[in-house]
Amino acid sequence: MGGLIVSVDSGQDFTTKYPYETIIYSDSNICPQNSYHTLLVNIAGYGSVTAISNDDYNHLTKAESNLRQGEVLFLDEREKGADLPLEEKEIEVINKGQDEKHFKYKVKNAEWKVIFGQNIFQELNGVVVFDDEDFALLSNGKLGVEKFIFLSKQAIDLDKDSLKLSGEAEYWNRTEQVAKERIENKVVITLIYMISLILILEGQAFIFTKQIVNLKEESYRYDVLKQLGIKRVELGKMIEKKIKGILLIPGVLAIMSGIIFFGMDIGQNSSGITLLLLLNYGIVIFIFAFIQILGCYFISRKIKKIYMYEF
Amino acid sequence: MYIYKIVNLIKNYNVLNVIQDVSLEIKQGEMLGIIGKSGCGKTTLLKILGGILKPTSGSVFYQEENIYQYTNDKLEDYRRLSVGTIFQDYKLLDNISIRENIMLPAILNHDDIDFAIDKAEKTAKTLGIESKLDCYPYELSGGEKQRAAISRALMNDPKVILADEPTGNLDPRTTMEVIELLLEIKNTLKKTIIIVTHDMEIGNYCDDIIKMSQGKIVTDRKATRPLTF
Numbered sequence: 106m107g108g109l110i111v112s113v114d115s116g117q118d119f120t121t122k123y124p125y126e127t128i129i130y131s132d133s134n135i136c137p138q139n140s141y142h143t144l145l146v147n148i149a150g151y152g153s154v155t156a157i158s159n160d161d162y163n164h165l166t167k168a169e170s171n172l173r174q175g176e177v178l179f180l181d182e183r184e185k186g187a188d189l190p191l192e193e194k195e196i197e198v199i200n201k202g203q204d205e206k207h208f209k210y211k212v213k214n215a216e217w218k219v220i221f222g223q224n225i226f227q228e229l230n231g232v233v234v235f236d237d238e239d240f241a242l243l244s245n246g247k248l249g250v251e252k253f254i255f256l257s258k259q260a261i262d263l264d265k266d267s268l269k270l271s272g273e274a275e276y277w278n279r280t281e282q283v284a285k286e287r288i289e290n291k292v293v294i295t296l297i298y299m300i301s302l303i304l305i306l307e308g309q310a311f312i313f314t315k316q317i318v319n320l321k322e323e324s325y326r327y328d329v330l331k332q333l334g335i336k337r338v339e340l341g342k343m344i345e346k347k348i349k350g351i352l353l354i355p356g357v358l359a360i361m362s363g364i365i366f367f368g369m370d371i372g373q374n375s376s377g378i379t380l381l382l383l384l385n386y387g388i389v390i391f392i393f394a395f396i397q398i399l400g401c402y403f404i405s406r407k408i409k410k411i412y413m414y415e416f
Numbered sequence: 417m418y419i420y421k422i423v424n425l426i427k428n429y430n431v432l433n434v435i436q437d438v439s440l441e442i443k444q445g446e447m448l449g450i451i452g453k454s455g456c457g458k459t460t461l462l463k464i465l466g467g468i469l470k471p472t473s474g475s476v477f478y479q480e481e482n483i484y485q486y487t488n489d490k491l492e493d494y495r496r497l498s499v500g501t502i503f504q505d506y507k508l509l510d511n512i513s514i515r516e517n518i519m520l521p522a523i524l525n526h527d528d529i530d531f532a533i534d535k536a537e538k539t540a541k542t543l544g545i546e547s548k549l550d551c552y553p554y555e556l557s558g559g560e561k562q563r564a565a566i567s568r569a570l571m572n573d574p575k576v577i578l579a580d581e582p583t584g585n586l587d588p589r590t591t592m593e594v595i596e597l598l599l600e601i602k603n604t605l606k607k608t609i610i611i612v613t614h615d616m617e618i619g620n621y622c623d624d625i626i627k628m629s630q631g632k633i634v635t636d637r638k639a640t641r642p643l644t645f
Contacts, residue, residue, distance in 0.1 A: 332507070333520055333521050334493070334497070334525075337492065
């Protein structure tokens with residue numbers, strides 16, 4: 106659980122996830138200097154995706170992509186998942202007019218890549234980059250719905266209401282999104298903390314109950330030793346040793362799961378082991394170790410008190 | 417010469433008065449029987465003598481020292497070195513061998529292990545259970561278990577043997593064997609033996625007996641003196 110908490114809390118590189126501060130997805134071109142012309146096209150078996158020209162793609166990503174006519178790049182902006190199914194395959198752009206037409210393109214390359222921002226609008230989850238001439242043909246042939254994407258690295262002065270956007274326009278702001286996600290993460294972390302605490306307390310309650318159940322059997326042995334004159338200190342150590350063995354199991358499991366989650370974090374986090382990540386782990390481990398040790402101490406004290414009555 | 421002097425002893429469990437103002441002197445080297453029905457307080461008295469149960473009030477003098485004014489360390493030493501206890505249910509630990517059971521008091525005393533093994537074997541031989549040393553308690557008969565328990569009680573060479581219904585689980589023949597064994601220990605090893613029992617017959621073998629009822633000493637059969645101090 107500790108590992109999970111750090112996993113939720115870490116790896117939040119919002120600049121990579123959301124490269125732009127403001128994005129407006131609209132039917133009309135509100136600002137020609139910073140807007141990109143796109144088409145919302147329908148791809149067989151996949152649904153609606155955003156089509157952009159190779160020229161715009163190179164401009165947006167600072168890439169030097171070369172596409173020939175009939176070739177496309179397929180990009181998925183969602184969170185990285187299983188391998189993309191479209192690589193080295195064909196896609197069909199469907200024109201649903203009076204006569205449904207299919208236009209086939211070869212997928213030159215497919216990858217998980219954030220261009221506009223991860224999961225900003227559903228229409229931007231899939232992006233298909235067409236050769237410039239192909240894109241012009243699609244656009245001129247009205248083979249998709251014309252859309253404009255306004256992108257700004259800075260917060261724009263005008264707020265959403267004063268932009269006078271058409272009803273279809275969608276407005277997105279990184280600061281708002283990040284604030285929202287941070288709150289969501291905090292809720293998730295709080296929940297995990299609470300579940301972790303409940304699990305720890307339940308585990309300790311279970312151990313405590315088990316010790317009480319075993320009391321009769323164990324107290325017989327301790328009773329005999331008491332009557333034979335065992336020293337109080339030695340009996341205390343004997344009981345402590347027995348309890349410690351049981352109480353350490355959850356601790357060992359916690360460390361093991363912590364290592365696994367830590368490994369997963371390192372694997373996912375492109376920036377590797379950072380001081381902040383280590384610090385996060387350190388704090389979480391400290392909190393849980395403290396709770397665990399405190400619980401062990403009280404259980405140990407209580408059990409010893411029960412076993413060593415009238416000593 | 418008295419080894420124990422008990423003065424105005426009271427033990428209460430909440431509202432229950434288990435021992436009510438008992439005073440008693442026990443001679444060194446005697447075999448004293450404490451006889452009474454179940455619940456009369458005789459086992460409680462034995463536990464108090466053994467340093468296991470703290471009295472509510474009163475004093476227990478062992479060789480003129482009040483054992484309940486001992487420090488914890490000294491009281492533990494008293495339990496380990498001055499008294500050996502025998503129980504009706506033997507109280508042997510099932511998961512260790514008879515040899516290890518007999519050795520326990522020496523182990524708790526941090527004696528040299530070879531010395532402890534040697535002494536356990538000698539004591540077991542004296543009590544006729546040397547062939548059972550490698551057995552576990554569940555492999556022994558009741559009489560053999562009690563012999564093992566007596567061997568354990570003698571391990572640290574205590575001056576006093578406290579026996580709580582030592583024949584309670586035994587048949588008449590084995591009962592006689594155990595009683596004869598205790599008499600032999602008293603005579604040859606010069607131990608003071610205090611037996612708690614509900615069996616009046618056993619009283620016949622004791623040097624002195626006291627009868628308890630409802631937490632009080634009610635009669636002293638063999639002694640003619642009144643039980644007042």
